[in-house]
Amino acid sequence: MGPGPSNPYPEVTAALTFPVLGHLDPRFLDVLDETCRRLRKVFQTENALTLPLSGTGSAGMEAVFVNFVRPGDPVVVGVNGLFGERMCDVAARVGADVVRVDAPWGEPLDPSALVSAHPAPRIIALVHAETSTGVWNDVAAVGKVKGDALLVVDTVTSLGGMEVLVDAWGMDVAYSGTQKCLGVPPGLAPLTVSDRARSRLVERPTSWYLDLNLLARYVDSGAGRVYHHTAPVTMIGALNAGLGVILGEGLEEGWDRHYRCGKLLQDGLEAMGLELFATRSHRLAQLTTVRVPETLPDGMDEAGVRRALLDRFDLEIGGGAGKLSGRVWRIGCMGHSSRRVNVLTCLGALAEVLKR
Protein backbone atom coordinates (compact mmCIF):
# COMPACT_ATOMS: atom_id res chain seq x y z
CA MET A 1 0.00 0.00 0.00
CA GLY A 2 1.13 3.48 -0.77
CA PRO A 3 2.70 6.25 1.22
CA GLY A 4 -0.53 8.19 1.76
CA PRO A 5 -2.70 6.10 4.05
CA SER A 6 0.23 4.23 5.53
CA ASN A 7 2.33 5.69 8.28
CA PRO A 8 6.03 4.87 8.01
CA TYR A 9 7.72 4.15 11.31
CA PRO A 10 8.80 7.61 12.56
CA GLU A 11 11.87 6.03 14.18
CA VAL A 12 13.05 4.88 10.74
CA THR A 13 12.38 8.27 9.16
CA ALA A 14 14.36 9.92 11.96
CA ALA A 15 17.29 7.53 11.48
CA LEU A 16 17.38 8.40 7.78
CA THR A 17 17.96 12.05 8.68
CA PHE A 18 20.77 11.51 11.22
CA PRO A 19 24.12 13.11 10.33
CA VAL A 20 26.23 10.66 8.36
CA LEU A 21 29.01 9.03 10.38
CA GLY A 22 32.17 7.62 8.86
CA HIS A 23 31.92 3.91 8.19
CA LEU A 24 34.79 3.19 10.60
CA ASP A 25 33.65 5.62 13.28
CA PRO A 26 33.35 3.59 16.49
CA ARG A 27 29.89 5.09 17.07
CA PHE A 28 28.77 3.64 13.74
CA LEU A 29 30.44 0.29 14.47
CA ASP A 30 28.39 0.11 17.67
CA VAL A 31 25.23 0.61 15.57
CA LEU A 32 26.39 -2.13 13.19
CA ASP A 33 27.02 -4.55 16.06
CA GLU A 34 23.62 -3.78 17.57
CA THR A 35 21.98 -4.28 14.18
CA CYS A 36 23.54 -7.75 13.90
CA ARG A 37 22.33 -8.62 17.41
CA ARG A 38 18.81 -7.40 16.57
CA LEU A 39 18.86 -9.39 13.33
CA ARG A 40 19.67 -12.56 15.30
CA LYS A 41 16.58 -11.96 17.42
CA VAL A 42 14.32 -11.29 14.45
CA PHE A 43 15.68 -14.35 12.59
CA GLN A 44 15.35 -16.36 15.86
CA THR A 45 18.90 -17.66 15.57
CA GLU A 46 22.14 -17.97 17.48
CA ASN A 47 24.16 -17.87 14.24
CA ALA A 48 27.34 -15.84 14.77
CA LEU A 49 27.48 -14.96 11.06
CA THR A 50 24.41 -12.74 10.79
CA LEU A 51 24.72 -9.42 8.99
CA PRO A 52 23.08 -6.87 6.69
CA LEU A 53 24.51 -7.28 3.17
CA SER A 54 24.82 -4.16 1.01
CA GLY A 55 22.23 -4.57 -1.72
CA THR A 56 18.54 -5.46 -1.94
CA GLY A 57 17.02 -8.88 -1.28
CA SER A 58 18.34 -10.23 -4.56
CA ALA A 59 21.88 -9.56 -3.33
CA GLY A 60 21.11 -11.99 -0.52
CA MET A 61 20.03 -14.58 -3.06
CA GLU A 62 23.15 -14.02 -5.15
CA ALA A 63 25.40 -14.17 -2.07
CA VAL A 64 24.05 -17.60 -1.17
CA PHE A 65 24.75 -19.18 -4.50
CA VAL A 66 28.18 -17.62 -5.09
CA ASN A 67 29.35 -18.59 -1.59
CA PHE A 68 28.03 -22.14 -1.38
CA VAL A 69 27.99 -23.54 -4.90
CA ARG A 70 30.86 -24.77 -7.04
CA PRO A 71 30.33 -25.59 -10.72
CA GLY A 72 28.55 -28.92 -11.06
CA ASP A 73 27.10 -29.01 -7.53
CA PRO A 74 23.56 -30.39 -7.47
CA VAL A 75 21.13 -27.78 -6.15
CA VAL A 76 17.44 -28.57 -5.66
CA VAL A 77 15.19 -25.52 -6.05
CA GLY A 78 11.48 -25.41 -5.28
CA VAL A 79 9.62 -23.30 -7.81
CA ASN A 80 6.04 -22.11 -7.35
CA GLY A 81 6.47 -18.50 -8.35
CA LEU A 82 8.69 -15.82 -9.80
CA PHE A 83 11.23 -15.79 -6.96
CA GLY A 84 11.77 -19.55 -7.15
CA GLU A 85 12.40 -19.02 -10.87
CA ARG A 86 14.94 -16.33 -10.03
CA MET A 87 16.75 -18.71 -7.66
CA CYS A 88 17.15 -21.20 -10.53
CA ASP A 89 18.57 -18.49 -12.77
CA VAL A 90 21.06 -17.26 -10.17
CA ALA A 91 22.14 -20.80 -9.22
CA ALA A 92 22.60 -21.76 -12.88
CA ARG A 93 24.84 -18.73 -13.49
CA VAL A 94 27.34 -19.98 -10.91
CA GLY A 95 27.33 -23.38 -12.61
CA ALA A 96 24.98 -25.32 -10.33
CA ASP A 97 23.37 -28.48 -11.65
CA VAL A 98 19.86 -27.15 -10.94
CA VAL A 99 17.18 -29.72 -10.14
CA ARG A 100 13.84 -27.93 -10.30
CA VAL A 101 10.84 -29.11 -8.32
CA ASP A 102 7.76 -27.29 -9.54
CA ALA A 103 4.32 -26.77 -8.07
CA PRO A 104 1.54 -24.88 -9.84
CA TRP A 105 1.57 -21.13 -9.15
CA GLY A 106 -0.95 -20.48 -6.37
CA GLU A 107 -0.25 -23.81 -4.65
CA PRO A 108 2.42 -24.74 -2.08
CA LEU A 109 5.49 -26.89 -2.77
CA ASP A 110 5.41 -30.54 -1.71
CA PRO A 111 8.18 -30.96 0.94
CA SER A 112 8.62 -34.67 0.18
CA ALA A 113 9.09 -33.92 -3.54
CA LEU A 114 11.86 -31.48 -2.62
CA VAL A 115 13.79 -33.95 -0.48
CA SER A 116 13.42 -36.86 -2.90
CA ALA A 117 14.42 -34.87 -6.01
CA HIS A 118 18.13 -35.76 -5.74
CA PRO A 119 19.99 -38.37 -3.62
CA ALA A 120 22.72 -36.00 -2.37
CA PRO A 121 22.13 -32.33 -3.18
CA ARG A 122 24.54 -29.73 -1.84
CA ILE A 123 21.61 -27.37 -1.27
CA ILE A 124 17.84 -27.52 -1.05
CA ALA A 125 16.51 -24.01 -1.66
CA LEU A 126 13.03 -22.59 -1.46
CA VAL A 127 11.11 -19.36 -0.97
CA HIS A 128 9.21 -19.15 2.30
CA ALA A 129 6.68 -16.51 1.23
CA GLU A 130 6.16 -16.30 -2.55
CA THR A 131 5.38 -12.65 -3.18
CA SER A 132 4.33 -13.37 -6.76
CA THR A 133 1.53 -15.77 -5.79
CA GLY A 134 0.63 -15.03 -2.15
CA VAL A 135 1.49 -18.58 -1.02
CA TRP A 136 3.69 -19.77 1.89
CA ASN A 137 5.77 -22.91 1.70
CA ASP A 138 6.31 -25.28 4.63
CA VAL A 139 9.97 -24.69 5.51
CA ALA A 140 9.79 -26.56 8.84
CA ALA A 141 8.68 -29.75 7.08
CA VAL A 142 11.67 -29.60 4.72
CA GLY A 143 14.03 -28.82 7.60
CA LYS A 144 13.06 -32.03 9.38
CA VAL A 145 14.08 -34.26 6.48
CA LYS A 146 16.78 -32.24 4.65
CA GLY A 147 19.50 -34.84 5.39
CA ASP A 148 23.03 -33.62 4.75
CA ALA A 149 21.96 -30.86 2.36
CA LEU A 150 22.13 -27.21 3.35
CA LEU A 151 18.65 -25.73 3.63
CA VAL A 152 18.58 -22.27 2.03
CA VAL A 153 15.49 -20.14 2.50
CA ASP A 154 14.36 -16.86 0.97
CA THR A 155 12.62 -15.02 3.81
CA VAL A 156 12.36 -11.68 1.98
CA THR A 157 8.59 -11.37 2.37
CA SER A 158 8.21 -13.48 5.51
CA LEU A 159 10.70 -11.96 7.97
CA GLY A 160 8.80 -9.75 10.41
CA GLY A 161 5.44 -10.62 8.85
CA MET A 162 4.96 -14.20 9.99
CA GLU A 163 6.69 -16.84 12.08
CA VAL A 164 10.29 -17.37 10.86
CA LEU A 165 12.35 -19.64 13.14
CA VAL A 166 15.77 -20.09 11.55
CA ASP A 167 17.26 -22.44 14.17
CA ALA A 168 14.14 -24.35 15.20
CA TRP A 169 13.19 -25.10 11.58
CA GLY A 170 16.66 -26.25 10.60
CA MET A 171 17.50 -23.51 8.11
CA ASP A 172 21.22 -23.29 7.32
CA VAL A 173 21.13 -20.04 5.39
CA ALA A 174 18.37 -17.45 5.24
CA TYR A 175 18.30 -14.05 3.59
CA SER A 176 15.77 -11.27 3.56
CA GLY A 177 15.20 -7.71 2.38
CA THR A 178 14.47 -4.51 4.26
CA GLN A 179 11.49 -3.14 2.33
CA LYS A 180 8.93 -5.86 2.83
CA CYS A 181 7.68 -6.71 6.35
CA LEU A 182 10.63 -5.05 8.11
CA GLY A 183 9.20 -1.70 7.03
CA VAL A 184 12.51 -0.05 6.09
CA PRO A 185 13.45 1.41 2.67
CA PRO A 186 15.03 -0.98 0.15
CA GLY A 187 18.80 -1.34 0.15
CA LEU A 188 19.97 -4.08 2.49
CA ALA A 189 19.74 -7.87 2.57
CA PRO A 190 19.84 -9.32 6.09
CA LEU A 191 21.60 -12.70 5.95
CA THR A 192 22.27 -15.44 8.49
CA VAL A 193 24.53 -18.50 8.13
CA SER A 194 24.68 -21.51 10.46
CA ASP A 195 28.05 -22.84 11.67
CA ARG A 196 27.37 -26.04 9.70
CA ALA A 197 26.96 -24.00 6.51
CA ARG A 198 29.93 -21.80 7.37
CA SER A 199 32.22 -24.82 7.31
CA ARG A 200 31.15 -25.40 3.69
CA LEU A 201 31.81 -21.94 2.27
CA VAL A 202 33.46 -21.86 -1.14
CA GLU A 203 37.01 -20.69 -0.48
CA ARG A 204 37.32 -18.12 -3.23
CA PRO A 205 33.88 -17.23 -4.65
CA THR A 206 33.67 -15.55 -8.04
CA SER A 207 32.20 -12.44 -6.40
CA TRP A 208 34.66 -10.38 -4.36
CA TYR A 209 31.95 -7.98 -3.13
CA LEU A 210 29.73 -10.72 -1.71
CA ASP A 211 32.53 -12.96 -0.41
CA LEU A 212 31.28 -14.07 3.02
CA ASN A 213 34.78 -15.02 4.19
CA LEU A 214 35.79 -11.37 3.78
CA LEU A 215 32.49 -9.97 5.08
CA ALA A 216 32.70 -12.14 8.20
CA ARG A 217 35.96 -10.41 9.08
CA TYR A 218 34.36 -7.00 8.60
CA VAL A 219 31.36 -7.66 10.89
CA ASP A 220 33.56 -9.33 13.50
CA SER A 221 33.12 -6.98 16.45
CA GLY A 222 36.39 -8.10 18.10
CA ALA A 223 39.92 -6.98 17.41
CA GLY A 224 39.85 -8.92 14.15
CA ARG A 225 37.66 -6.44 12.27
CA VAL A 226 39.04 -5.76 8.78
CA TYR A 227 37.71 -3.09 6.40
CA HIS A 228 36.00 -4.56 3.35
CA HIS A 229 33.79 -2.01 1.59
CA THR A 230 32.21 1.25 2.71
CA ALA A 231 29.14 0.28 4.68
CA PRO A 232 25.92 2.09 3.70
CA VAL A 233 25.83 3.72 7.12
CA THR A 234 22.53 5.57 6.74
CA MET A 235 20.66 2.46 5.64
CA ILE A 236 22.16 0.40 8.45
CA GLY A 237 20.99 3.06 10.90
CA ALA A 238 17.50 2.89 9.39
CA LEU A 239 17.46 -0.92 9.59
CA ASN A 240 18.63 -0.76 13.18
CA ALA A 241 15.75 1.59 14.00
CA GLY A 242 13.22 -0.57 12.14
CA LEU A 243 14.36 -3.69 13.98
CA GLY A 244 14.08 -1.75 17.22
CA VAL A 245 10.44 -0.96 16.43
CA ILE A 246 9.71 -4.61 15.61
CA LEU A 247 11.34 -5.93 18.77
CA GLY A 248 9.65 -3.19 20.80
CA GLU A 249 6.24 -4.28 19.54
CA GLY A 250 7.19 -7.92 20.10
CA LEU A 251 7.82 -10.39 17.29
CA GLU A 252 4.71 -12.45 17.98
CA GLU A 253 2.54 -9.35 18.30
CA GLY A 254 3.81 -8.19 14.90
CA TRP A 255 3.10 -11.56 13.25
CA ASP A 256 -0.37 -11.47 14.77
CA ARG A 257 -1.02 -7.93 13.52
CA HIS A 258 -0.07 -9.00 9.99
CA TYR A 259 -2.34 -12.03 10.28
CA ARG A 260 -5.35 -10.05 11.46
CA CYS A 261 -4.95 -7.37 8.76
CA GLY A 262 -4.58 -9.98 6.03
CA LYS A 263 -7.68 -11.81 7.22
CA LEU A 264 -9.70 -8.58 7.37
CA LEU A 265 -8.60 -7.73 3.84
CA GLN A 266 -9.25 -11.19 2.41
CA ASP A 267 -12.68 -11.50 4.02
CA GLY A 268 -13.56 -8.04 2.74
CA LEU A 269 -12.46 -8.84 -0.81
CA GLU A 270 -14.54 -12.03 -0.84
CA ALA A 271 -17.53 -10.16 0.57
CA MET A 272 -17.17 -7.81 -2.42
CA GLY A 273 -17.52 -10.81 -4.72
CA LEU A 274 -13.84 -10.97 -5.68
CA GLU A 275 -12.01 -14.29 -5.94
CA LEU A 276 -8.75 -14.91 -4.10
CA PHE A 277 -5.99 -16.68 -6.01
CA ALA A 278 -3.84 -18.58 -3.50
CA THR A 279 -4.80 -21.98 -2.04
CA ARG A 280 -6.75 -21.20 1.13
CA SER A 281 -4.64 -23.28 3.55
CA HIS A 282 -1.39 -21.61 2.44
CA ARG A 283 -2.47 -18.00 1.96
CA LEU A 284 -0.09 -15.31 3.11
CA ALA A 285 -1.58 -12.52 5.20
CA GLN A 286 1.01 -9.93 4.20
CA LEU A 287 0.52 -10.37 0.44
CA THR A 288 -2.91 -11.09 -0.96
CA THR A 289 -3.47 -12.18 -4.54
CA VAL A 290 -6.91 -11.55 -5.98
CA ARG A 291 -8.09 -12.46 -9.47
CA VAL A 292 -8.84 -9.53 -11.77
CA PRO A 293 -12.61 -9.73 -12.38
CA GLU A 294 -13.82 -10.53 -15.89
CA THR A 295 -15.71 -7.28 -16.21
CA LEU A 296 -14.42 -3.93 -15.06
CA PRO A 297 -16.43 -0.68 -15.02
CA ASP A 298 -16.26 2.12 -17.60
CA GLY A 299 -14.13 0.20 -20.07
CA MET A 300 -11.24 0.30 -17.58
CA ASP A 301 -8.47 -2.26 -17.86
CA GLU A 302 -6.74 -3.74 -14.81
CA ALA A 303 -3.90 -1.21 -14.96
CA GLY A 304 -6.53 1.54 -15.06
CA VAL A 305 -7.97 0.29 -11.78
CA ARG A 306 -4.53 0.39 -10.14
CA ARG A 307 -3.95 3.85 -11.56
CA ALA A 308 -7.28 5.11 -10.22
CA LEU A 309 -6.44 3.79 -6.75
CA LEU A 310 -3.13 5.62 -6.87
CA ASP A 311 -4.48 8.89 -8.29
CA ARG A 312 -7.66 9.10 -6.26
CA PHE A 313 -6.68 7.41 -2.99
CA ASP A 314 -2.87 7.61 -2.93
CA LEU A 315 -2.94 3.83 -2.59
CA GLU A 316 -0.70 1.49 -4.53
CA ILE A 317 -1.52 -2.14 -5.21
CA GLY A 318 0.63 -4.38 -7.39
CA GLY A 319 -0.15 -5.95 -10.74
CA GLY A 320 0.49 -9.61 -11.46
CA ALA A 321 4.14 -10.70 -11.67
CA GLY A 322 5.63 -13.00 -14.29
CA LYS A 323 3.08 -15.29 -15.87
CA LEU A 324 0.31 -13.86 -13.68
CA SER A 325 0.70 -10.45 -15.32
CA GLY A 326 -2.75 -9.01 -16.07
CA ARG A 327 -4.51 -11.87 -14.23
CA VAL A 328 -4.18 -10.94 -10.55
CA TRP A 329 -3.68 -7.97 -8.31
CA ARG A 330 -1.25 -8.24 -5.42
CA ILE A 331 -2.12 -6.27 -2.30
CA GLY A 332 0.74 -5.89 0.15
CA CYS A 333 -0.04 -5.32 3.79
CA MET A 334 3.45 -5.31 5.21
CA GLY A 335 5.35 -3.77 8.08
CA HIS A 336 4.07 -0.37 9.14
CA SER A 337 1.37 -0.42 6.46
CA SER A 338 -0.26 -3.50 7.99
CA ARG A 339 -2.87 -1.54 9.92
CA ARG A 340 -6.63 -1.85 10.15
CA VAL A 341 -7.12 1.72 8.93
CA ASN A 342 -5.16 0.96 5.74
CA VAL A 343 -7.12 -2.23 5.07
CA LEU A 344 -10.43 -0.43 5.47
CA THR A 345 -9.23 2.38 3.20
CA CYS A 346 -8.17 -0.16 0.61
CA LEU A 347 -11.48 -2.03 0.71
CA GLY A 348 -13.46 1.20 0.48
CA ALA A 349 -11.34 2.53 -2.37
CA LEU A 350 -11.60 -0.72 -4.33
CA ALA A 351 -15.38 -0.81 -3.85
CA GLU A 352 -15.59 2.75 -5.14
CA VAL A 353 -13.36 2.23 -8.19
CA LEU A 354 -14.89 -1.16 -9.07
CA LYS A 355 -18.41 0.19 -8.38
CA ARG A 356 -19.24 -2.77 -6.10
Ligand SMILES: *Cc1c(COP(=O)(O)O)cnc(C)c1O
Ligand atom coordinates in the same frame (compact mmCIF):
# COMPACT_ATOMS: atom_id res chain seq x y z
C1 LIG B 1 11.13 -8.80 -3.28
C2 LIG B 1 11.62 -10.21 -3.24
C3 LIG B 1 12.92 -10.58 -3.65
C4 LIG B 1 13.85 -9.61 -4.31
O1 LIG B 1 14.20 -8.60 -3.47
P1 LIG B 1 14.74 -7.22 -4.09
O2 LIG B 1 14.83 -6.40 -2.84
O3 LIG B 1 13.70 -6.74 -5.05
O4 LIG B 1 16.04 -7.46 -4.71
C5 LIG B 1 13.31 -11.89 -3.51
N1 LIG B 1 12.48 -12.81 -3.02
C6 LIG B 1 11.22 -12.52 -2.64
C7 LIG B 1 10.34 -13.59 -2.10
C8 LIG B 1 10.75 -11.20 -2.74
O5 LIG B 1 9.51 -10.90 -2.38
